Amino acid sequence: MSQNILERLKSNPSCLSKSERKVAQVILEDPNKAIRSSIASLAKAANVSEPTVNRFCRSLDCTGFPDFKLKLAQCLATGTPYVSRNVEASDNVEEYSSKIFEATMSAISDAKRAIDPNALHRTVDALAQARRIEIYGLGASGSVAQDAQHKLFRLNTPCVAYTDVLQQRMAAAATKPGDVVLIISNTGRTIALVETARIARDSGATVITITQPHSPLANESHILLGVESPENTDIYTPMTSRIVHLTVIDVLATGVILRHGPEFQSHLKRIKAALADTRFKLPDTD
Amino acid sequence: MSQNILERLKSNPSCLSKSERKVAQVILEDPNKAIRSSIASLAKAANVSEPTVNRFCRSLDCTGFPDFKLKLAQCLATGTPYVSRNVEASDNVEEYSSKIFEATMSAISDAKRAIDPNALHRTVDALAQARRIEIYGLGASGSVAQDAQHKLFRLNTPCVAYTDVLQQRMAAAATKPGDVVLIISNTGRTIALVETARIARDSGATVITITQPHSPLANESHILLGVESPENTDIYTPMTSRIVHLTVIDVLATGVILRHGPEFQSHLKRIKAALADTRFKLPDTD
DNA sequence: CCATTATTGTAATTTTACAACAATGAATTC
C-alpha cells in the first residue's frame, strides 16, 4: 500500500513544481526535524507559503500535511536505507551499539519483506520429505551451517553440517536423489561452494541455497532463498546477513515441525528432557 | 534512545492514572486508527476530557499529543508486534514466517534497550587488552561461540572457541591473569559451564558472560552482558536469544576495532583480501 | 473529619492546517 515517501522525494520527480521542490529539499536535509515541525515553520525554512507546503503534500498522495508527516515518520522508522547510519570512528559505546542493533533489525525487516513464501514453502516440503539433509557453509556461514544442523537434527532425518571444503565435495558426490543439500553463503560467489553445488546437482540431490540472488551459487540451486546483503563487507565481516540467514533457518525448522503435526512435539520434548540434568534447577516453580 | 510506546502501554504501568488507562485501552484497541485521530475524537472515544489525553501523552515522555502520535506511528511502522504472537499449528507459511521475523526483531529491540553500556564498555576494554581470548559455548551457543571466534580472531589476539565440555575445563584451568574467557549460554544454568567459569576465575582469568541475568552463570562472572530470554524453550529450541547473542558479539567486535584506531583497518583489509581468490569476480566494477 | 494532594474537567488561549480567492508569471494564440 502506501510506501516510501523518501524514495520519491529523493528522485526529485516531475510531479513537483519549483517551489514544491524547495520544500522537498528542506525536508531531505533533515527529515527527522521535518516530522516535528509545523507547516508554518517548514514553509518559512523553504521560503514558500504555507499552502504551497500543503499542495506539496497533496502531490505526494497525502490527504494533508499531518498525513504527510505521519507517513514520513513511518518511513524513517522502518529503517529505510536513508537512515541506515554507519558506524563512525568517533562513536561512543551507546552510539555504535545502537547503530548495530538498528542495522540488524533493519536487515531482518528487509528480509521479511523480500523473502519468497513460495520458495520457503517448497523448501519446507523438501526438508520434510528428505531422506537425508546435508548443510554446507564456509567462513562466517560455517557457524550458521552448524547452527542449522543443531536445529534440524531433531527432525528424525539424518542431518550433518560440513564446514570443510573437501568434506563438502566428498559428501556432495555421495548424495542421491531424495537427499537435500542446503548451502549457505553470504556472497554466493565462493568458488568452492558453487562447484560443490554443481556436484550435488549432478548426483541428483535437491540443492537449496540461502544466498545472494542472481549470484553464481543462486543459479546452481533448485530452490533459492534469496537474502540481499547490501552491507559493506570491505572492513567489517558480514554481520547482519548471517543473522538473517539464521532467522530464515528458524523459519524453516518451524515450518517442518508444524508440518509433522502435534504428535511430533512429544518427540521434541523428549530431546529437550534429555538436557534437564545438565542444568541447575530454577529457584521456584514459576 | 527512548522507544516502544506500545510496550509500555500494554504493560499497563503504574505511572498512568485511571482515566489515562482508559485512553491507553482505546489506543491499544486500534493503534492504527489512533495515529490518525485528533485529540478530541480520542477523548470522546475514551470518555475523558481532551486535557486528560494530553496529560496521558506527557506521562509517556512525549511533549504533547502530536509528538505521541508520531512516536506511536513509528512504533507501528517498525513492525514490532506489540503482542508477540506465538506460532500456531494452523499458521500458513506467510503467517509463521512473519511471526518469527517479528519476534526476532522484537527480541533485538528489547536487548537494545536492556543492554548495559557500561558492561559493554568494560568488555571492549578487556578484549582489547587481553593476552588471549577463549570462548566457550555448548549446544546452540556452541555455534555462537564459533562465530565469535571467527569475528574476534582478526584482532591480532590469540583467540579460540571450545564447544566441548572437557576441552573447556582444561582450557579454563590453563588460563592466567590477563586472559579473557567469554562464556555464552542461553539459560545461564548449564552446570558444566558454571563450573568452568569458576575454574577460569580461580585461574585468574577475567570471566565475561553473555547470558541470562541473575542466573548461576551470571553470578560467576566478572562482567555480565545480560540478555533476557523470555521465550518458551519447552518445544522450540532457543531461537531469538542466540541471535541477540550474535548481535552483542557484533557490537563487541566493532568496539574493539574502533578502539584499535584507523591504522588497524589495513590489517583487516589484508585478512579480507586473502579471500579474494576464492570468489567469482563481480560482473562489473560496480 | 479535615487538610492536603492528586486527578479530572471547563473555559479560554494559542497554534495549526486548510480553503477561498487574488496575484503573478510563463506559454500560447491571434
Add this chain to the structure above:
DNA sequence: GAATTCATTGTTGTAAAATTACAATAATGG
C-alpha cells in the same frame, strides 16, 4: 507584440486542534 489562457504561488481568513490556566472533584493520610 498584445491578449489570453493556464499553471503556479501568495494573501487573507476561518475552522479545527492542541494546549494552558484554573476550578472542581475525588482520593489519601494524619
